[in-house]
Amino acid sequence: MQPLLLEHRSASGARFRKSRREIKGLGHRIEQDIQADDLELTAAAPQRSVPSRHGGQTMAARYGLVVLAGFAASFVGLASPARAVWLSDKGAVATLTGPFIMGDDAAFKAFLEKPRPQPIRVLYLSSGGGKVAPAFAIARMVRKAGIATVVDADAAACSSACTFVFVAGVTRHYVNGDHVAEGMSARNGLGFHPVHRDGGRVEGHTFSEKGSDRARAFYAEMGTPRAAELMDKASFNTFYRPNGQTALALRIATSLSAP
Template sequence: MRWRALAAAGMIAGAGPAPAGAMSLSETGDRITLAGSIVPGDGEAFARFLAGPHARPLRVVYLDSGGGKVLEGIAIGRAIRRAGLATAVDAHAARCDSACTLIFAGGVRRHYVHGEDVYEGMSGRTGLGFHTAHRPGNRIEASTLNEHGTDTMRRFYAEMGQPGAATLVDKAAFNTLYRPSGSTALGLGIATSLQAP
């Protein structure tokens, strides 16, 4: 197994330590596992990873991420689509929230493994998690809705052939995640299979 820990572009250039929870990539055979938060520079880092040498041709990207930066998620999703890779989320063991759903959308085939076991709504902790984009708050200011970011997400889902994903974004209450069941994900074209690739 080969590991490459990738975080901000500065880490790759040797500019300092990776932020806690930042994106990491591991490769086993034809499978990539992407885990951690999506931070600035991760789109370029993922593209460099894909361009690097690989022992076997890559086939699928497994995801386990709480999300992060929308534009970075879009960049990774587009790179996955250009490379002709599938994406997968195992709803028994992993989550793919927020910007991670943009990465999932990039798969030419999208496997929502064990999605049939997801109870649809806002109570689960694993599986796909959709919500509106927001600007995080701090000790002085509360988090606020980011309408431009949400519109950007909607356009990307449509670009990837999954405009129905926008309906799930709209179902999420502010600062919560809406998790679709496997049948909903299939019905909206978000997932193409509930089986492992």
């Protein structure tokens, strides 16, 4: 059963209110999520924008840090699922969608180790972000396994903590990145912003300098230190989305074509 969606008013109006009543009624059966979209608090299903042809989100944990823009890091009163990222595969191509929550790194490890005719070589990403710790861990597994990462900017957003996984790819494909209007208005493509403390709505005072420093250090660990420049360009409640040429120039992406 997929988790219900608490949608933002600007896109869904009446459905937002209906889903809110459903969420209150279902209580602990609803799966928690941290999706970044406008300025609403969201408990959402995984994004459905990943291309269907491809099969078919450590130390930071100690500080309770989460990467998000304009959303609460948790939805009080709702139970967290054992796993929130959704994983699927078709041959050597896999897809990861949804938010990152604690424990997702174990789920991803099991997914990679699952017996299959050929190992995963390509990972498509579509995620609004989530917890820093599992995203870091998944990213390191992606790098160790020699996996290429892909974000199709015409079909998906890889925002916030998802960018940690993207930059871990041994090759990084920002497909249709040249279609992105660079700045803070685009809704698809890669999205960067500073780290905020876990809990409550994101405000200017929830900015975590320690968390953001760890994000900068992680980008550098993955060989993409200039990704931090985009993180610093975003205001506290938005994403900064680069176009393809910027992503190439900063070495965040290695290609604008599919692998």
